[in-house]
Amino acid sequence: EDQVTQSPEALRLQEGESSSLNCSYTVSGLRGLFWYRQDPGKGPEFLFTLYSAGEEKEKERLKATLTKKESFLHITAPKPEDSATYLCAVQAHRTNAGKSTFGDGTTLTVKP
């Protein structure tokens, strides 16, 4: 059974204070690891897909990295508008496309 564990559950940062969110996973044949951002009262929005260990992707202040057991979402010099819940999900090779297994998320609060 595929499993995704995210830590910490909640993270409070001061504006400009860099940090990282962790996503540990177990899956039989990784097809893709996804990061989504979810704002209160809204559906998740796609951020990144990572396919193989060693891969990295960046978007503005966010950088996602992948190893064989975990992924990190690095946030550099965060701003209050980065406050949201960040969800990690995996898809296995054996599943139909889109049958993603999600973690419980990390709720990030950035104070000005």
Place this chain on the structure above:
Amino acid sequence: NAGVTQTPKFRILKIGQSMTLQCTQDMNHNYMYWYRQDPGMGLKLIYYSVGAGITDKGEVPNGYNVSRSTTEDFPLRLELAAPSQTSVYFCASINGGVGEKLFFGSGTQLSVL
């Protein structure tokens, strides 16, 4: 494009009532999904469909039913609502390619009292 549209946004049901959550997408995606999200938790897959006329159970299907008569629409039916079905429901879709991202609707917040 509107993307994935869900209605209603909010609903309160009494125990034992039934209702249908509507989901439609205008991206001509083949694959559609229903997830539920409980407070502070991740998303759990209820049902999914890989095309019109084809549906299958996900991780938590009990108490729900779906149908897929067209590519665009994927309604979720709750029969005999129970308090355990209080949750936020998200519909999502993809075209079905390798490692594709999910497109989500804005959700339906359902309370069963």
